Amino acid sequence: MNAAREPIGVIGTGYVGLVTAAGFADLGSEVFCADIDEHKIDMLKRGEVPIYEPGLAEVLARNRERLHFSTSLEQAIAGSRLLFVSVGTPPTYAGDADLSAVLAVVDAMPASAQHALVMKSTVPCGTGRSIARMLADQGKGELAYVSCPEFLKEGSGLEDFTRPDRVVVGDDGDGWAGDAVCELYAPLGAPLVRTDVASAEMIKLASNAFLATKISFINEIANVCEETGANVLEVARGVGLDERIGPKFLSAGIGYGGSCFTKDVSALKLLAANSGYHFQLLGAVIEVNELQKRRVVSKLTRRLDSLAGKRIGLLGLAFKPNTDDMRGASSLVLAARLQAEGAHVRAFDPVATAEARKIMPELDYADAVEEVIAGADAIVLVTEWAEFLALDWAAVKESMSGTVVIDGRNALDGAKLRAAGLDYEGIGIG
Ligand code: UGA
Secondary structure, three states: OOHHHOOEEEEOOOHHHHHHHHHHHHOOOOEEEEOOOHHHHHHHHOOOOOOOOOOHHHHHHHOHHHEEEEOOOHHHHHHOOEEEEOOOOOEOOOOOEOOHHHHHHHHHOOOOOOOEEEEOOOOOOOHHHHHHHHHHHOOOOOOEEEEOOOOOOOOOHHHHHHOOOOEEEEOOOOOHHHHHHHHHHHHHOOOEEEEOHHHHHHHHHHHHHHHHHHHHHHHHHHHHHHHHOOOHHHHHHHHHOOOOOOOOOOOOOOOOOOHHHHHHHHHHHHHHHHOOOOOHHHHHHHHHHHHHHHHHHHHHHHHHOOOOOOEEEEEOOOOOOOOOOOOOOHHHHHHHHHHHOOOEEEEEOOOOHHHHHHHOOOOEEOOOHHHHHOOOOEEEEOOOOHHHHOOOHHHHHHHOOOOEEEEOOOOOOHHHHHHOOOEEEOOOOO
């Protein structure tokens, strides 16, 4: 069999599942996707894409012949031996990862030595071992198991699929499945980390926790810069040039959002706690991030006195640009805090408004950025969408009622805004 053309099954058609399916189809694999959500599967069959991810619609469309969608697992099991699991593992009320969707897939697997579960969903370290035990108890011990964590970022998922920094493949035997997964990824030419299942699981959690730590670290540096007159952009540039540190993920702002960092940092902390270890550092990372989301409120209060009755415009709602994902978005906390202070909050996001409405139905949503700016006492850049960076700031000044612009992402040109007569303030940049 031509390794690059090994057919695969993909169970769960969220961000990870769909990008994986599209990526492997583009490399030549026949891909059998399954999801219990009928509505999603119907959309996909019609050629519609249920999520916003740049380029995804095009790649799915050009591989339509190779992509098959179904609400049952039968097609995937019949058509492929590698079943990539990419179902959700949201946090439980206790903060651990909820593995019910993963376990439902395990239960639905046949007793087959010809098949392998390839775990892409982010799961706590130790899950692979528990699943192996479960399979054995169910008389399905022959089924192979591989951990193959995903590192793609929303908004650049396809690019990350095609050019991964590394591919991690963990298996505990010398079986065929780990080799087959490596072969599938081989055309990408990425560095391969072939390891055991537990280490593969931990690589994923540790990577996200480290990136979140980097962000909380630079956010605290930014806060100290504000007290000392230093500029965090200069500091991050100087620090990031040290090759041991690196320049990425040193952008200060209003905190990290998204489903992954928030979920995985807390899941790793609790995983440690459940095994009797107190992971102190991650407690601080989480707390710094929560406080950072609220920092804009004190900046606005300092400039506007009371926020009661003030009109505050939010530019952007999504947790980052190029996605409609609102999970864990800093805007949720910020908007709620501003409303609690009595402000009138109006918001616009080019893509995420529909998602935001589901979570914050009471917010005042605008249909265009101009409507957020008009009459505002202050505006806050929450998500650095390109269209906000290209605004005509002289026109913004004319249209606003006040002059305050808080740049929650340090993405605007402060000098330009000041020249237009606006009171510009970023995070840690004076
Ligand atoms: C993150 C990881 O970057 C991926 O490697 C991982 O695969 C993914 O989680 C996952 O586990 O599924 P993602 O959540 O899509 O990806 O988004 P990021 O680009 O990492 O951004 C996360 C948040 O951090 C955003 O709110 C972003 O604005 C913020 N951020 C990022 C900063 O505040 N500063 C930075 O320097 C970088």
